[in-house]
Amino acid sequence: MVIIGLSRKYVFRRPSQNLAVLLGIFLGVSLFIGIQVGSDTLAQGFGAVAKHNLGSKDAAITNRVTNFFVDNNTYTNILPSGKNTYAQNYLNELRSNSTVNQYVGSLSQRLQFSVTVVNDLLGTIEISEPFVGIPKNETGFGDLTNKNNQILKISDLKPGEVYIGRSLANLLFAKNDKIIGQNLTISGSFNSLAVPFGKFPIPSSLISYNKSILVKGVFEDNGKGKEQLSRFIAAPLSWVQQVMKDALQSKRAKSVLPVIGYGVNPINQIIVHWKADVNTNDKRTMAFNATRDAFKLIIGPQFSQFYQYSNSIVVIDSFVKLIADSLTLLLNVFGSLIAFAAVLVIVNIQSLALQSREKETGIVRAIGASRFQITMTNLTESLFLGIIGSAFGILGGAAYGQILILILSYSFGISLTDLSLVITTQIIINSFIAGIVLSQITGLIPAINASRVNIAEVLRGIKPPSSEKFGKKSLYLGAILTVLAIFQNLLYQDSVFYKGQEAFTNFTTSETNYLNILTLIVGPSLLLAYYRSKKLGLTLASAGLVFWAYFNIFVVFDWIKTGSGGLNYILYLMFSLIVGTIALIGTNLDFIANVGEWLFNLFARTKKTPIRGTSMVAFRQMRSKKVRSTLTFALFATILTLNIFLGTFSYSFRYGFDNVILTATSGSDVMLLTGQPIPNSVNYSKQLTDHFQTPGNNSGLKLNFVKGFTYSNPTTGYLQKNGSLKRGGTLLTVNSNSLWDSKGSWILKFNLLDNKTGTPFETGKNIQGQPSANKEDEAVWKALSNNTYIPNKNGTLRPIILLNTLVSFQGGQVKQLKRPGDSVWLNLTTGGLQEFVVGSILGENPLNSQSQGGGPPGAGSGIWFVSDQWTQNLTAYSGLTTSQNVFLGQSNAGDVRSKSIDRLITDIEIFSNKNGSAFRTKYGLFGVYGFSVYSIFEAQLEGQFRFFGFLQAFTSMGFVVGILGLFVVAYRSVAERKREIGMLRALGFRRRDVLYAVMLELIVTGLIGLVIGIINGIVLAYGIIRSGSGSAGTSVQLLIPIDILTIYIAITLGSALLAAVLPGLFGSRIPPSDALRYTG
Amino acid sequence: MKKMLELIDVKKVYNQGKTNEVVALDDISLTINEGEMVALMGPSGSGKSTLLNVIGGLTPVSSGKIFVEESDVTKLSEEELAALRRDRIGYIFQHFNLLEYLTAEQNVMLPLLIQGYSLNNASTKATTLLRELGLGGRVQHFPRELSGGQEQRVAISRSLITTPALILGDEPTGDLDLSSSEDVMKLFRRVNKENKQTLLLVTHSEFIGSLCDRVIRIDDGKIVENGELVK
């Protein structure tokens, strides 16, 4: 009763102190909620986008074996006899099935393929756009609507007429162009069926088509138009089927190859839409399973061999959950640091509040209250505050979450309408728990300390100095840690004590050793703190932490040769650095303050100035209030470390790649792909270079050269002689014409990764002696283009092949599967396998980066270079032997980043694709699609950069918390010092002298945090860049973002200044006599 | 004889117009000449501390005029008041005298530093004075390491260090035993004689009062005796 009575009294009797505690808890809880709300919302946002892509597709049946559903005749040998398996018939059977009808609202058929689409008038082109055939009277899947909200009916379209999606229209048409009524040309190709037709298998062959289409309407990104985010062409199913049939027909007319098997009305998808009451994932899964069984019965036992039935919505939901979970993890990791900062604020404020009533505590103790009662009183009070703070924290968290949503929508391009604030009851419960836990944890130590006051001394108004040594707890903890450390290090077989430097050659063992040594540093230091002095122990422990982290970043990271690290190593380093530097500076704050005062007095040497008095007050105050000052600079150090780390890291990743790009692209800045292979007879390269001897209209640039390469069809390579260990890939052929210009000089420099470290290949001359990597590269490429044979492991000469890095993951470790000198095997058209010997491993090059369509350059696998001569013999090139479909060129821009290159590409597209252009008139439309080589890298980095941007924005919120916290701390600390300020004024301090003293103290404190933050942040960024394994990571340079740093410095010092000025002004304005009477 | 301090009809009302209004000083007029050492006595709550505060401009008066030497304290700006306190007045407080994070020496140095003294000069002067007051062995000690009497003596040193023309002491000997009190009074008398410094000392002790040139008694904010009984 006493406890509650007293604590209630405190809460209401000390509005300003408690307001501060309340604010602290409020901030902490807000952060906590914000993180949760942010990641929940993000998950929902990703989910919405992914579902957008589906349109209103709940589940879908697609075919597995071929591109299209097949008919009964084709698979007579495979499918159960007597069943008519035309897709339409399946559909009819499905529609009349009672199980299906129980769950399915509607079923719809689709024929969809990817086309290259060209705006004939402008020459603009897009590749791989879905061309979707939709039944004329389809119901149940929503409508396509135009921007006036009118329904665009598929049944209104005549053959050759289409609707196009808004986002595709934006790409193909200039801003103010008339779209409706314009003609576009679509082109593309598909494979005819390879059919096991009795004893005579019919091989697949490539069938091309080319059609003019008329745009009758533009549909928006809603309803059915949501599918593919409105980036597709919609046409009547019957006409899309006609396009396909015509293409087959023309091929049949031209050659004797019988093309059969697609049935009269081919489709390649059946889309399933559940009934309205199938609306949860559980129900969807049930419906899915039931209908799958029904389908199986209808189609027969081969169902899963030929068809794939995917539970699309549920799959997306679980995928989204996965993304959300990993994102939440990441946010929590960074959030925990921010939360750490928030805890610093609250502890700071809590201890201030309790300190200020020490005297009162002394009195209460003097009249007989027990220590337990004092502790409980204070804890009960902070419980009140925790509850109130949490309630407000929910509001704050919602606001924070809302801000995160804005940043998210900006960073990831998710429309705001898809992101609504998700606040679940769970979050609300969590927030209360968080608030209460925060208030109790942060209040516990100050409360216990408060209960321990020396009654006599506090009543006298003075504080006893804290003890020189740590208490028993330090002894126990130190002993436990020391023993633990010894065991850890002894029991670990890859321990540094057994292996020496070898222990650090692998990422995983380095990480474990890092932690083991860390314990070995901290444990004995704590013992020292107990037996000798607290200061010595703490200094040793913290200096050890800092040194060990630095040693790892600057030295150990050089030793690590294998494996790659997750976030953990960096996290350990981050925590060691933050905790280490804070503890080191905090323990030795008196030294720092003395140096500061000395320096300050050096600068203020002029005779008549009161500044020496001011600086003495400021610096002495700082060192006497060690804990408070440490908490304050720790706040900044933590938040700045995090922010500057992310800032530097993402900036380096963004711009530190320039050197990589320049190496990879030196020589070429333009890349062209074609929708259809261009026959060698056309000699497109020559047409282009001849034409662009005179600069293009838009760009004013000329083309120095264009070189063609031939992509194969997707194929399979084998890592073992017997045809096992398959790897999918695409072959790219090189001939001497691809690599050397007309004068015979080497122009395209692809980066080869490790022909220097691998087994050198024999080309007749030893390239090991060559000094420059470029010369070495040249030798390898020369060998390739000349189809040079090099020795395999047995010494037999075999043709050379260049591989992308082929890796496997074993137990979390990356293993490189093939090294120079190893062999791989490829299918020959004559049957059998051809052995190739790996000449070198490819690093970054624009060709393979493009083909991966994502990920950092060089990270993927799948492009293998072989000599042009092999196009005749390898199955991968069947049907493609004399055509070229990727071109690399060089403009005279001189800078790969030049924006005019984009305009040159427009010029090239007009030249190649525009209706009526000399080239198209003469040779036809191949659908040439271009982009600047630099944009490949840019596009790949864009995603990363956005993500870093989001993380940075997220952590900047921590910065805001820090600043708010600082305000509260500064305000409280000035309020606590009222009496002192009154005395200073009585001694003759002017108002502004008081202000200067307060400002000086806070700015110096802020400065300490700033310096720690900058150094830690940059060192950590350097660390993560160096830890990045693989080609991409190691090539990035550390770049220090001066402007970002300047902003942080300005904000930190500015806010420290502001946080000092306001309370300082307030303090200096209290009449001195009132201030002198203030008793806290 | 030169006037050091003159109060004319000084009135100080706390919480004016509110229910808890207190008239702490009620039309006080008095004059203290240069070189006088005056004791201010009166029962608790009579307004002694308030009187010292208004003289130093630590709190504004409700009405009346206060002259310290030639300047009217009630008309001075904050800046001028700070200069007056820094250069002309030395304060000794009733409670809470020293900055706990500064050593005895640094506490005494502070008034000199804000006058613009160098650290060395200030330190020399402060140590000399502390030694004179018998605190030679306590120069580097923090307030928490001093006894109440020692603390008070450090506070006195701090008020004397700038040789102010006027010293205002609020029970400067309150925490001291009899012999220490006598020592302090001797010191006060010495500076009073040597430097013609004027002292106004609040005390509850008739003995201390008897050591001064004149005793002013106030009760309920009014002067009841000024050297002789007020009629």
Ligand SMILES: Nc1ncnc2c1ncn2[C@@H]1O[C@H](COP(=O)(O)OP(=O)(O)OP(=O)(O)O)[C@@H](O)[C@H]1O
């Ligand atoms: N800031 C203030 N606000 C309201 N009342 C005040 C204030 N300061 C002093 N008083 C009142 O003014 C009167 C005079 O107070 P003062 O401190 O001057 O007395 P004092 O003579 O110094 O007493 P003591 O010998 O106990 O120190 C008292 O009644 C006191 O309650």
Ligand SMILES: [Mg+2]
């Ligand atoms: Mg008093």
